[in-house]
Amino acid sequence: MLRSRLLSLFVLGFSAWGSSSLAQTSPTPILGHPLGESFTRHHAVVDYVTHMADVMPHWELEEYGTTTEGRPLLGLIMSSPANMANLETLRANNMRRVNEGVDSGDPVVWVYLSYNVHGNEAVCTEAAMATIEALATTHAHLLDRAVVVMDPCVNPDGRDRYVHFQDQANGPRPNTDPQAWEHDEPWPGGRPNHYLFDMNRDLAWQTQRETQARTAFYRKWQPQVHVDFHEQGVNSPYYFAPAAEPYHKIITPWQRECQGHIGANNAKYFDQRGALYFTREVFDLFYPSYGDTWPMFQGAIGMTYEQGGSGRAGRAIETAIGDTLTLAYRIQNHTESGLSTIESASMHADRMLKEFSAFHRRNLEEPWGNHEGYVVPATNDPAKIHWLTSLLDANGIAYGRATASSKGTGLDYADLTSKKVSIREGDLIIDARQAQSSMLQVLMDPNPELSDSLTYDITTWALPYAYGLEAYAMTSAMPRTDAWSPAATSPSLDGEGPAYAYVLHYHTDLGTPVLADLLQAGVKARVVKRPIEVHGTTYPRGAVVITRRNNEALWPDMAARLANLTANVPGMTVARLESGMVTSGPDLGAYDVAPLDAPRVAVVMGDEVSSLSFGEVWFTFEEVWEYPMTAVRGLDRMDWDAYDVVVLPRGWYDVDKDQKDAISAWIREGGRLVALGAACNLGIESWGLSRYSDDDDKAERRDERDSHAKEDRYAPYAMSARNGIRSDIPGAVYEVALDETHPLAYGYGDRYWSIKTSGQRYAHLENGHNVGILSDDVDPVSGFAGVRANAQLRESLSFGVHDMGRGHVIYLADNVLFRAFWKDGHKFFANAIFFSSAM
Numbered sequence: 001m002l003r004s005r006l007l008s009l010f011v012l013g014f015s016a017w018g019s020s021s022l023a024q025t026s027p028t029p030i031l032g033h034p035l036g037e038s039f040t041r042h043h044a045v046v047d048y049v050t051h052m053a054d055v056m057p058h059w060e061l062e063e064y065g066t067t068t069e070g071r072p073l074l075g076l077i078m079s080s081p082a083n084m085a086n087l088e089t090l091r092a093n094n095m096r097r098v099n100e101g102v103d104s105g106d107p108v109v110w111v112y113l114s115y116n117v118h119g120n121e122a123v124c125t126e127a128a129m130a131t132i133e134a135l136a137t138t139h140a141h142l143l144d145r146a147v148v149v150m151d152p153c154v155n156p157d158g159r160d161r162y163v164h165f166q167d168q169a170n171g172p173r174p175n176t177d178p179q180a181w182e183h184d185e186p187w188p189g190g191r192p193n194h195y196l197f198d199m200n201r202d203l204a205w206q207t208q209r210e211t212q213a214r215t216a217f218y219r220k221w222q223p224q225v226h227v228d229f230h231e232q233g234v235n236s237p238y239y240f241a242p243a244a245e246p247y248h249k250i251i252t253p254w255q256r257e258c259q260g261h262i263g264a265n266n267a268k269y270f271d272q273r274g275a276l277y278f279t280r281e282v283f284d285l286f287y288p289s290y291g292d293t294w295p296m297f298q299g300a301i302g303m304t305y306e307q308g309g310s311g312r313a314g315r316a317i318e319t320a321i322g323d324t325l326t327l328a329y330r331i332q333n334h335t336e337s338g339l340s341t342i343e344s345a346s347m348h349a350d351r352m353l354k355e356f357s358a359f360h361r362r363n364l365e366e367p368w369g370n371h372e373g374y375v376v377p378a379t380n381d382p383a384k385i386h387w388l389t390s391l392l393d394a395n396g397i398a399y400g401r402a403t404a405s406s407k408g409t410g411l412d413y414a415d416l417t418s419k420k421v422s423i424r425e426g427d428l429i430i431d432a433r434q435a436q437s438s439m440l441q442v443l444m445d446p447n448p449e450l451s452d453s454l455t456y457d458i459t460t461w462a463l464p465y466a467y468g469l470e471a472y473a474m475t476s477a478m479p480r481t482d483a484w485s486p487a488a489t490s491p492s493l494d495g496e497g498p499a500y501a502y503v504l505h506y507h508t509d510l511g512t513p514v515l516a517d518l519l520q521a522g523v524k525a526r527v528v529k530r531p532i533e534v535h536g537t538t539y540p541r542g543a544v545v546i547t548r549r550n551n552e553a554l555w556p557d558m559a560a561r562l563a564n565l566t567a568n569v570p571g572m573t574v575a576r577l578e579s580g581m582v583t584s585g586p587d588l589g590a591y592d593v594a595p596l597d598a599p600r601v602a603v604v605m606g607d608e609v610s611s612l613s614f615g616e617v618w619f620t621f622e623e624v625w626e627y628p629m630t631a632v633r634g635l636d637r638m639d640w641d642a643y644d645v646v647v648l649p650r651g652w653y654d655v656d657k658d659q660k661d662a663i664s665a666w667i668r669e670g671g672r673l674v675a676l677g678a679a680c681n682l683g684i685e686s687w688g689l690s691r692y693s694d695d696d697d698k699a700e701r702r703d704e705r706d707s708h709a710k711e712d713r714y715a716p717y718a719m720s721a722r723n724g725i726r727s728d729i730p731g732a733v734y735e736v737a738l739d740e741t742h743p744l745a746y747g748y749g750d751r752y753w754s755i756k757t758s759g760q761r762y763a764h765l766e767n768g769h770n771v772g773i774l775s776d777d778v779d780p781v782s783g784f785a786g787v788r789a790n791a792q793l794r795e796s797l798s799f800g801v802h803d804m805g806r807g808h809v810i811y812l813a814d815n816v817l818f819r820a821f822w823k824d825g826h827k828f829f830a831n832a833i834f835f836s837s838a839m
C-alpha cells in the first residue's frame with residue numbers, strides 16, 4: 001500500500017520536473033525547497049537520489065532492501081567514470097583482500113557512508129543529499145581514487161515518523177524557543193525503526209530486516225572506511241574520530257593511527273570555519289553492534305560522527321549559551337566531514353589498502369587472541385546450534401563438523417576454567433583461521449577485556465551465553481572438519497488406527513510459533529507438568545499434548561497440520577501416541593496434563609513505557625510468533641476483562657489506589673499480569689514483591705552502600721564520573737538458579753545465563769514462587785559490574801510468580817528479550833504468555 005503510494009509520488013515528481021533539466025544537480029527543484037529550509041520526506045529523498053543516478057549515468061543505484069513499512073533502502077555507488085567502468089573487477093579484487101589477504105594493487109579505496117540510522121537525527125540524510133551534489137560537481141575530483149558507497153537513509157521509517165511530526169508542528173518560521181512543540185517529539189519518537197529497535201545496537205545480531213539487508217549490502221563491498229552519521233544533544237559541539245577508550249583489544253595500531261589522520265583532516269576544515277568540535281571522548285569502540293565497531297572488526301576504519309542537534313533541534317533552536325543552531329549549519333558540518341573523509345581516505349589510500357589486506361591475512365594465518373577456535377558439542381539443543389550457525393552466516397563466519405573424535409584443551413564458558421575437552425565426531429567446529437576471524441573472536445570472546453570501564457553499553461555478549469550453549473574456547477589445535485549439515489527433522493506421524501494424541505517436544509522459543517499457530521487455529525492444547533514416559537521415551541515438563549478428545553473437528557487433518565508446522569523447526573520433535581496410558585508420570589487425561597487457553601493479550605504502550613521494551617514485545621508477537629496482541633495506550637484505557645494476559649513493558653507507571661484495586665480484582669478472577677524490568681515496581685507492597693526481604697536485609701544493604709559512599713566522599717571531583725560506575729551494571733552476565741519445575745521455567749535446566757543491565761534489586765518472594773534467583777554469592781560470570789551495584793544483587797529475584805486468587809503476577813525483572821538477540825531468554829516470556837493458564 002505504502003509502496004505503491006511511494007511509486008506514484010515518484011512518477012508524479014519526475015514528470016512534473018521534466019526531462020529538459022537532466023543536468024540539474026541541485027536538490028531544490030526536486031524537493032521543492034532548498035536544503036536546510038525544512039526536512040525532506042523520504043519519498044523525495046528517493047526522487048533526488050534516483051534523479052542523480054540518471055544525471056550521472058556512470059553511477060549505480062541499488063535498492064538493497066525495503067523497510068517494514070515498505071520504503072526502499074538505497075545504496076548509491078559513486079566514483080569516476082574510469083573506476084565505474086571497471087567496477088566489478090575492482091570489487092572482485094577488493095574481495096580478494098578480504099578472503100585471501102591478497103592485495104590486488106588497485107589504487108582505489110572504498111569509502112562507505114551511512115546516514116540517519118537514528119531516524120530523528122534527521123540532518124544526516126539532508127547532508128547526504130548535499131554530499132551527493134558536491135560529489136557530482138565541486139568535489140568530483142575526490143572520486144578519482146575512491147569508490148563511495150552511500151546509504152543516504154538507513155532508517156527511512158523512523159526518519160519519516162520524525163519528518164511528519166516536523167511538518168505537523170512547524171509554522172512558516174522556525175521557533176527557536178526550546179520549549180516549542182516543534183522541539184518536543186511525541187512518543188515513541190523517530191529514533192528507532194518500525195518495531196522501535198535501536199538499529200545502532202543491532203549490526204552484529206541482525207534481528208531487524210533493515211539491518212539484515214544493510215549488512216548483506218555492506219559485505220558485498222567491504223570498504224576500508226565506514227562512517228555512521230549521527231546527531232547528539234543540542235548543546236554538544238561536533239564529534240569525530242579518534243574515538244574514546246575503551247577500544248576493543250582487537251583494534252589494530254593502524255586503525256587507531258588512521259582514525260587520527262582522518263580526524264586531523266576534519267579538524268583542518270572545521271578550524272577554517274571556527275566550528276567547535278571534540279574528539280577522544282564519550283564514544284568508545286567496544287560493543288560490536290555499532291556502526292563504527294562492526295566495520296572495525298572487519299578491518300575497516302569505522303567511525304561515528306555526531307552533529308549537535310537530533311530530534312530536539314528542529315529547523316533552528318536556541319542553545320544553552322544563547323547561540324542559534326540552524327539546520328543549514330548542521331548540514332554544512334556533516335557534509336564537510338563526509339567530503340573531508342573521502343579526501344583523507346584518498347590521501348592515505350596506499351597504506352589503507354595495504355593494511356586492510358594485512359588485517360585479513362593475519363586472520364587467515366595468525367588469528368587474534370588466545371583461542372585457536374571454538375567447539376560446540378552436537379549434544380546441545382539443535383535450536384540453539386541453529387541460532388549460532390545463523391548468526392555466523394550473517395557475519396560471514398565459516399564453521400564445520402568434526403570428522404572424528406579427538407581431545408583438546410579449552411576454556412569452558414560455564415565457569416571460565418581451562419579443561420580437557422573431548423571433541424566428538426559431529427560437533428560444531430569454528431576454526432579461528434579464517435577471513436572474518438576478528439569478528440569471530442569478538443563475538444565469542446568469553447570475557448572481553450575492558451581497557452576502561454567507562455563504556456557506553458553492555459560489557460559482554462559472548463554468543464554461548466546469549467544462546468545458552470555448552471561451548472569451549474580452545475587453546476589447542478583445531479580438528480579437521482567437513483561441511484556442516486544440521487540434523488533433518490521429518491516427523492513420521494503414520495500409524496494404524498486413530499491416534500489418541502500427539503506430543504510436541506521443544507525447549508526453546510523456536511517452538512513457540514508452532515504452538516501459537518495451533519492455538520489460533522482453535523486447537524485445544526495441554527502442557528505436561530510432570531515428566532511422562534511412553535515406550536522408553538521421556539517427555540519433560542513443558543511438552544505439549546494434543547488429544548483427539550476436544551479436537552474432534554480438526555482431527556482428520558491434525559497429523560498433516562503438525563507434520564507441516566514442525567518440519568524444519570530445529571529442536572522440535574512430534575510423536576504419535578495410541579493410548580492415554582503412559583509408562584510413568586501422569587496419564588494424558590490427568591490433571592498434570594493441564595489445558596492451555598489461547599490467551600487474549602494486551603500490551604501497554606505510550607508515554608509511561610520504554611519504547612525499546614514495548615518494541616521488543618511487539619516484534620516478538622508480530623514477527624516471531626505471529627500471534628495477535630492488542631497495543632493499548634496507557635493503563636487508564638485498559639478494559640481489563642477483555643484480556644487474559646496483560647503485559648507491562650519496562651516503564652514508569654503511575655497507578656492510583658482505585659486502579660490498583662481494579663487490577664487486583666481482575667487478577668483474582670484469573671488475569672495474568674506480566675511485568676518486565678522496572679514495571680515490576682508496581683508489585684511492590686501490592687502484589688507480593690519487595691525490595692528487601694526484611695528490616696535486617698534492608699539495614700545490611702544500606703550499610704554496604706554507606707561504606708562505599710564513605711570511600712567516595714573524599715574522592716577528587718575529577719573522579720566523580722568514574723565513581724559513578726561503581727553503582728552501575730552496564731551489562732553483565734549472571735548465572736541465575738532456576739526452579740525448573742515451575743511452568744515459567746519449562747524448557748530450561750536448573751541454570752540460566754541472564755544479561756543484567758541494571759542494579760535494580762528485588763528480594764526473593766516471601767509468598768510466591770522464586771523461579772529464578774541469585775544467591776548469596778554473586779559475581780558476574782562474564783562482563784563488568786560496579787562493585788556497589790553487584791553487592792546489592794545478593795539474594796535477589798530475577799524471575800518470580802505471585803499467585804492471587806485464580807490469577808498470577810509474573811515478574812520478569814531481568815530483560816529476557818534484550819534487543820531480541822539474547823535468544824535463550826525468550827522462552828521465559830513465551831511461558832509467561834502461553835503457559836500461565838496452567839500455573
Ligand SMILES: [Zn+2]
Nearest residue numbers: 118121230231
Ligand atoms: Zn545516533
